[in-house]
Amino acid sequence: MRRPFTILALLLLVLASALPAPAPAAPSADTLVIGLHVTLATRWLDPGETEALITPFMMLYAIHDALTKPMPGKLITPSLAESWSASKDGLSYDFVIRKGARFHNGDPVTGEDVKFTFERYKGASAALLKDKVKEIQVLAPDRVRFVLKQPWPDFMAFYGTSATGAAWIVPKKYIEKVGEDGFRKAPVGAGPYKVVSVSAGNELKLEAFADYWRKKPAVKYLVMRSIPDESTRAVAVKTGEVDVAYLFGGPVAQDLKRTPGVTIKA
Template identity: 25%
Template sequence: MKKVMWVSFILAAVLMAGVCFAQPKGELVVLQGAPINATDPAKYNSIPESNFALAVFDTLYLNDEKAIPQPRLALSHKLVNETTWEFQLRKGVKFHNGVTMTAKDVKFTFDRTLDPQTKTFFYPFISTIKEVKIIDDYAIQIITNGPDPILLKRLSFALFILPADLFQEKGAEAFFKNPVGTGPFKFVSWTRNDRMVLEANEAYWDGAPKIKRLIFRPVPEVATKIAELQTGNADVITNIPPFLVDQVKNSPNAVVQSVPSGRVMFLYINCLADGPLKDKRVRQALNYAVDRKAIIDNVLKGSGVQMPVNLTPLHFAYDADLKPYPYDPEKAKKLLAEAGYAKGLKLVFNSPSGRYILDKEIAQAIAGMYNAVGIETDMKIHEWGSYTQILTGKKLQDIGFIGWSLVLADPDSTFVPYFTPESAFSYYSTPELKEKILRGRTMLDEKNRAELYKEIQKDIYEQAPLVFLYQQIDHYGVAKRVQGFQVRGDELMLFNKVSK
């Protein structure tokens, strides 16, 4: 009897160990519409790169699906005074090389990212941070330049913690050829424009991933992505065009997950260069000439919502009383004539292809609408990597199709990069607008801050520095064998709890 009980005990222990300590297994293949162009978080400028970073690195906080910051490498915080925040860090976190993460690594990461020599695209988001002080190995203070009502959201974005000693030993170039973080997956290999291969970090502080190998591949061609999903060569695909949603839904081995996105689509207008686009009437004409409803109904098959500015209802202080520009081609012609372009004008119209849902097709549809009011367009289609270099290098000719994600779910993370002149993304600003935007950064009173942001929205609606289009509704294809994957409105994808 005792022998039977002993054998039963051993068997139960083995089975329990199998449940609690199941080894990662299988391979998950994710197809995104654009390539990963950098492994250095300071150099990111797109969601595909952020999704890679979330797999390999960690931030102090991370926004949940409702854009509420949740503790990650930080355990807790307290506000010492209006400009001083104190954070307790999580103990026992290991980098992929086995070294324990401490406050030294956090300070190093912040110092490097804030250094102007690093030239991070996302400096505008974190420029409120003045310095980081180490209290002890697991406590830091963050000093801000002024009161910062959304500091925790800033810490959820773009500040991925790096190992200080290893980075300084190798140097940036060598380090980012084989990046090391604290995240759920370890870097294996990167073939530019082909694939990024990662493997499970079985010592991950938040539990080992269930997937052994994670692969990101850039596939801008929609038909190819869907074929890969349906044949079992891919597990998750992004940016399914609305007219193909039913095809994927009817597939025997895949489902569609849809979500209203925090991404708003619009056209850049280069207001920096001399010419017709410096005239507000021309910019307003560009807005009146676009039939947004026709684009949403006919091209997007209902997968969009017209927007009056470059925010969405998911953003703090979004002004629901502000209505989108109506489609009024006659008013567009009248404004062009008042600006001295009664006989029309010619603009270069730029667009990526495959980065966003039907980006090229929508750009071409808008070009047709412009032609109808006397605006001749020279259409130029770009590969995504070269397009972002053009945009952030302030080399855009005339107008260009683009989208901006939810980021911090706050107007600050849209208005600062787009409407302050120091930003790499900005093609329009005025001293008055900049002053209001920077004032909003330091207002702790939510009601007053919301009122200011609504005032700013009315300003940019009137000045029309962009052609405001629509909020995107995202459709993802997911293989039925995949468990635990859930789409988010901010387009970020987390895979540490996913299995198949």
């Protein structure tokens, strides 16, 4: 029997909290399938290539984690950084990395990873950020300092939010071992889900990361499936092929609304 479905316009909130979609009337299975309205681009799995689009952040929130990031109810939330502070002159920002935070391969998240991540970053606003930052100092394995060329009150607005992907930390040792191409094929992050398989342009399968510092997600497997055609995506919702989908036009949304077991949320 087909279980109820929830169509969420704000799917990022689900991934941000590392929780499944709002619980259906029947017990949820161990897999949540999401129907994407776009073709899955493998570059979206790498924070270093983040574009000025919201779509890649679905993957980032699932696979990776940031020093700070937007969470429900708060624009800048401590994540891999348990705390941060700015100097009185506004020329430096210190971050303390959360104890116990680890990448999917077991490596601890360190200041060297933070520095490496920023230096390899070439996504949205990369030129602006790198023009403002003079240097990054690794003060200790769990402490890192960003030194600016001059005071910049908007530093955290650009670095610590989804305005860019620069603060989403990647594993230095792993990337140096497998190379950039190897990382794109088998990305390793520090987020709530680890990559099981990637079918370029079609499907991404993820598994809950048991050692995620916040808490292990309630849904074991998360599948993101590309279904760009709106009508096909709607049929997938009706037949139970997907559990969550979004971005439906008025007529299609109204049709889905009349379908038993389907819930529409704006």
